[in-house]
Amino acid sequence: MSVPAVVVEDPPEDYLQEHTLKSWLLTTDHKRVGILYMISVTVFFFVGGAAATLMRLELMTPRGDVLATPDAYNRLFTMHGVIMIFFFLIPAIPAVLGNFLLPLMIGARDLAFPKLNLMSWYVYIIGGMIGIWIMVFGGVDTGWTFYTPFSTMFSNTMVVTAAVAVFITGFSSILTGLNFVVTVHTMRAPGMTWFRLPLFVWSHYATSLIMILGTPVLAISVVLIALERIFGVGIFDPALGGDPILFQHLFWFYSHPAVYIMVLPGFAVVSEIIPCFARRPIFGYKFIAFSSVAIAIFSFLVWGHHMFVSGQSMYAGMIFSILSFLVAIPSAIKVFNWTATLYKGSIRLDTPMLYALGFIGLFTMGGLTGLMLASLAIDVHVHDTYFIVAHFHYIMVGGTVMAYLGGVHFWWPKISGRMYPEFWGKLSAMLVFVGFNLTFFPQFLLGYLGMPRRYFEYRPEFQVLNVMSTAGASILAIGYVMPLVYMLLSLRKPPNAGPNPWGATGLEWQVESPPPVHNFHDPVVVTCDPYMYSPEEAERDYAHDQHVRNA
Amino acid sequence: MTHHIIAVRTYLIIYFALIAFLFATVGASFLPSTAPHLLIAMTIATIKAVLIILFFMHVYYSNRLTWIVAVASLLWLTLLLAFTLADYFSRGWLDIPGK
Numbered sequence: 001m002s003v004p005a006v007v008v009e010d011p012p013e014d015y016l017q018e019h020t021l022k023s024w025l026l027t028t029d030h031k032r033v034g035i036l037y038m039i040s041v042t043v044f045f046f047v048g049g050a051a052a053t054l055m056r057l058e059l060m061t062p063r064g065d066v067l068a069t070p071d072a073y074n075r076l077f078t079m080h081g082v083i084m085i086f087f088f089l090i091p092a093i094p095a096v097l098g099n100f101l102l103p104l105m106i107g108a109r110d111l112a113f114p115k116l117n118l119m120s121w122y123v124y125i126i127g128g129m130i131g132i133w134i135m136v137f138g139g140v141d142t143g144w145t146f147y148t149p150f151s152t153m154f155s156n157t158m159v160v161t162a163a164v165a166v167f168i169t170g171f172s173s174i175l176t177g178l179n180f181v182v183t184v185h186t187m188r189a190p191g192m193t194w195f196r197l198p199l200f201v202w203s204h205y206a207t208s209l210i211m212i213l214g215t216p217v218l219a220i221s222v223v224l225i226a227l228e229r230i231f232g233v234g235i236f237d238p239a240l241g242g243d244p245i246l247f248q249h250l251f252w253f254y255s256h257p258a259v260y261i262m263v264l265p266g267f268a269v270v271s272e273i274i275p276c277f278a279r280r281p282i283f284g285y286k287f288i289a290f291s292s293v294a295i296a297i298f299s300f301l302v303w304g305h306h307m308f309v310s311g312q313s314m315y316a317g318m319i320f321s322i323l324s325f326l327v328a329i330p331s332a333i334k335v336f337n338w339t340a341t342l343y344k345g346s347i348r349l350d351t352p353m354l355y356a357l358g359f360i361g362l363f364t365m366g367g368l369t370g371l372m373l374a375s376l377a378i379d380v381h382v383h384d385t386y387f388i389v390a391h392f393h394y395i396m397v398g399g400t401v402m403a404y405l406g407g408v409h410f411w412w413p414k415i416s417g418r419m420y421p422e423f424w425g426k427l428s429a430m431l432v433f434v435g436f437n438l439t440f441f442p443q444f445l446l447g448y449l450g451m452p453r454r455y456f457e458y459r460p461e462f463q464v465l466n467v468m469s470t471a472g473a474s475i476l477a478i479g480y481v482m483p484l485v486y487m488l489l490s491l492r493k494p495p496n497a498g499p500n501p502w503g504a505t506g507l508e509w510q511v512e513s514p515p516p517v518h519n520f521h522d523p524v525v526v527t528c529d530p531y532m533y534s535p536e537e538a539e540r541d542y543a544h545d546q547h548v549r550n551a
Numbered sequence: 552m553t554h555h556i557i558a559v560r561t562y563l564i565i566y567f568a569l570i571a572f573l574f575a576t577v578g579a580s581f582l583p584s585t586a587p588h589l590l591i592a593m594t595i596a597t598i599k600a601v602l603i604i605l606f607f608m609h610v611y612y613s614n615r616l617t618w619i620v621a622v623a624s625l626l627w628l629t630l631l632l633a634f635t636l637a638d639y640f641s642r643g644w645l646d647i648p649g650k
Contacts, residue, residue, distance in 0.1 A: 185616075213627045249635040300630055304638070314645055316638035 014417070014514040028114035031515060034100030035415070036121050037091060038408075042484065044087040044128060047135075049480065051080035056439075056473040059466050064456045073456035074141035075157065079134075081144030082162060086169050087128050089400055090258060093265030094211075095124070095176055097407045098204045100415060102180060104508035104515060105198050107189025107524030112182040120175035127169030134158045134165065143454065145255070148236035148247040152228040160229055163222035170215045173261070177211030180204055189507075191526035195289070198506055198530050199282065202289040203268030206296040210257045210264075214300070218254035221247065245311050252303035260299040262396055263363070264292055266403030267334055270356045273410050274338045276504045277353035278345030279538035281531040284337040291330035298327045308379045317376055324374035331367050335360060346538035350502075351425030355406025358433045362398025366391060369444065384454075387447025390440045398436055405432065405483060410502070412487060417495030417514040424486045431479030438472025505532050555612035565606045572599050 015031045018024075024032060055076055058066040067073050099117065103110050111117050134140060140162045142151040151159050184205050188197070225247070227233045234240025236247045267288075275282045282288065304312055304320030338360055347353070369391040372378050382388065405428075412420055442465040447453075451462045458466070500509040511520060575595050582588040605611040610621050 213624070217631065245638070246635070249631075249638065253631050253635075300627065301634070304634065313638045313641040315641040316634070319637070320634075 013517055014512065015517050016417075016514050017517075026118075028110070028118050029517065030103050030111045030114065030117060031100050031415075033117050033121055034096050034098075037095040037099060037124070040121070040125060040128065041088050041092050041096060044083050044131075045092075045480075046484075047132070048080050048083035048088055049477065051076050051083065053473065053477060055080065056470040058456055059458070060470045062458050062460045062463055062466075067456065070456045071141060074143075074454070075139030077454060078140045078143050082140070082166070083131060083135075084396075085144055085258070085262075086166055087124075087131055089262040089396055090173055091124060091176070092262075092400065092404045093269060093407060094180070094204060094207055094261075095120070095172075097269065097404075097411060098180065098207075098265060099176070101411065101508055102183060102201060102204060103187070104511070104519055105201055105506055106184065106187060106192050107507050107520065107526060108183065108187040109518050109520070111179045112187055113179050116175050117179055120172040120179070123175065124169055124172035127165045127167075127172065130161060130165035130168065134161050145251060146222065146225055146247075147251075148225065148228070148244045149238065149242075152225055152235075153237050153239070160226050163226050167219050167222050170219045173211045174215050177208035177215075180208040181212065189524040189526055192524075193526075195286065196526055196529055197289075199271035199285070199288050199292075200268040200506075203264045203271065203292045206292040207261055207264040207268075209293075209296050210261050210299060214254040214257045214261075217250060218258075221250040221254070224250070245307065248307050248310060248312075249303070252306045253300070256303040256306065257296075257299040259392075259395065260295055262400045263403075264295060266359060266363070266400045267292065269403040269407035269410070270338060270359050271334075272504075272506065273352045273356040273406055274341050275531045275533055276410075276502050277348045277350060277356070278342050279348075279533045279535045280341050280345040281529075281533055282337065283340035283343075284333070285529075285531070287333050288337050291333040294330040295327060298323070298330065302327060302374075305374055305379070308376055309383045321374055321376050325371060328367065328371055335364055335367075344535060346535040346542065349426075351420070351422060351429050352406045352410035352502075354426060354429035354433075355402050355409065358429065358436075359399060359402040359406060362394050362402060362433075362436065366394030366398055369394065382447050384452055385447035386443040386451050386453055389453050390443035390447060393440045393443070398440070402432065402436075405429075408483070408487075411508075412490075413497030413501045414508055414513045414515065416487075416491060417497050417512075418490040418493055419497050419501060420483070420490050421486050424482060428479050428482040428486075431475055431482070435472050435475030435477075435479050439469050439476055440472070442466070442468045442472075503538075505530060555609070557606065557609070557612065561606065565602050568602060569599055572602075 015029055024036065027033065027036075054066065055073070058064065058073060058076075060066075064070060064073065067076065099111070138158050140155070140157045140159055142155050142157070142159060142162075146159065146163065184197070184201060224235050228235050228237060228240070228242070232240065234242045236242040236244050238244065271282060271288060302320055302324040304316055305324045308317050308321075349357075369387070373382070373388065373391060408415075409420060409425055409429075412418070446462055446465050446469075449462065451458055495513065497513045499512050501513075502509070507524065507526070508515070572595050576592060576599075579588065579591045579595060582591065604621060610617055
């Protein structure tokens with residue numbers, strides 16, 4: 001007697017199915033580590049944002065009246081900088097979206113070193129906890145740059161503890177970078193050649209190189225600070241035979257490339273969103289790919305532009321000025337190519353696209369004002385003014401944060417399996433764009449008029465522009481809180497996104513949402529180039545949809 | 552992936568070479584602190600570092616990609632030192648009146 005064959009299909013076991021705390025804290029799944037990072041960086045973003053809110057409230061009036069002392073203001077802007085840079089901007093896109101997407105995009109089951117990946121999160125959390133501990137128990141007043149000899153000999157705040165926090169967190173960054181480089185080299189699916197890699201992967205590869213090559217120098221710089229501060233070893237303090245500008249060389253050798261650790265992953269996100277919502281293959285794939293590597297290399301040759309007025313040799317300043325202009329070339333290649341991708345595209349203005357378009361405009365303004373600052377004569381005029389503050393916020397907030405939010409909206413259906421409400425998404429993107437410009441554009445004017453940064457009182461004639469900036473910050477805050485609320489609320493619904501709600505071409509969109517634990521059910525073989533979009537097909541689909549709707 | 556197995560004898564030779572260079576470093580510290588002192592100390596340190604990278608870190612027996620990584624890392628260190636020293640060497644070139 002024969003038993004009829006019963007075909008039992010395994011349920012699509014997605015990576016979110018296990019709910020225990022242990023399953024999260026001991027996970028080695030790159031997707032879950034990405035989610036752990038997402039929760040952590042969101043907490044730090046709002047802590048750093050709270051510090052910014054207090055600063056903007058303080059600066060509403062020319063007199064110091066919100067905070068008790070100027071010293072409290074010093075500690076506040078330092079903690080804002082330290083938290084936003086080391087605990088949000090640097091890990092945000094690589095550790096959240098990079099971790100989640102990179103193996104999916106190259107057809108791999110996980111990163112090359114899954115345990116190292118989890119370890120990087122724990123290392124980050126240890127550094128972050130120390131950072132929060134510093135905030136609660138006294139703070140630091142050196143600015144995020146820890147300039148010597150103030151930091152080593154004069155500051156009475158928790159400098160060494162902050163140095164320890166930065167030192168530890170740096171290792172998390174190195175581990176992530178190392179994991180990405182090895183994964184891209186060794187774990188690409190058959191057929192996934194270097195020039196079939198999504199540009200997201202190219203940008204993250206370039207970012208990883210900076211993380212690996214630059215971060216150790218930051219680590220040794222903060223160790224030297226601790227050595228001078230604790231043991232009085234004369235390294236940076238002139239009174240002990242040291243040179244304060246040596247610290248600036250070491251610090252900016254990492255910290256200028258760190259700007260590209262923050263913004264290259266932003267380029268990565270935008271390079272995925274633009275072709276998808278313009279329904280066109282990306283224009284100049286190889287130029288965009290190589291420009292990421294070029295930016296990574298050039299980023300190490302320009303650090304002296306932070307030191308034009310700090311006593312650095314004028315000849316070194318001239319060389320650094322010329323080299324700084326060079327970075328504009330690969331950056332402009334990207335902006336022009338994204339714009340060319342839009343040309344004759346079938347453009348859809350969904351939320352991720354709004355963020356991506358906002359990114360292009362704001363990053364361009366940040367980049368062009370960067371060229372002004374790379375010019376020695378202008379830099380001498382606006383150094384240490386609000387012009388600088390506005391410039392780097394256009395890059396870091398207008399660039400990286402916009403890209404991060406665009407990326408989170410774009411891949412939220414993949415990450416969670418749920419769609420977010422499109423109306424609220426578009427509204428938040430608009431509010432962020434308007435709020436951002438209202439906050440930071442007046443700061444260009446303030447800086448050009450001569451208002452110095454890092455003071456908690458200012459001359460009365462600067463008040464109007466400061467009030468505008470604070471009003472903009474309020475709008476910006478609403479724009480940032482909204483996605484947090486509606487995305488969390490979207491989790492209450494059952495999965496409704498489907499595998500590919502945007503009709504995108506990447507490998508990550510070929511699996512169900514949320515993805516299975518092992519990413520792919522069958523071995524992946526790649527047979528075509530990335531970004532095979534067709535604007536004509538999109539137009540036909542659109543016309544068909546309209547026809548059906550009208551009928 | 553196969554790994555080249557280095558003979559214990561090689562490790563011992565490198566180890567004793569490093570010990571010898573350690574004594575050389577201590578000896579060099581007794582020289583008067585002028586330019587040749589720095590040059591000698593840095594040369595000894597560089598030789599020690601190269602021996603460790605090549606043999607203890609197995610780069611000598613590794614594939615080309617590992618060589619590229621090692622050389623690129625040294626190139627990056629050179630960038631840091633070269634641009635920083637360019638600042639120090641050129642600081643006095645401009646004659647500022649009254650300074």
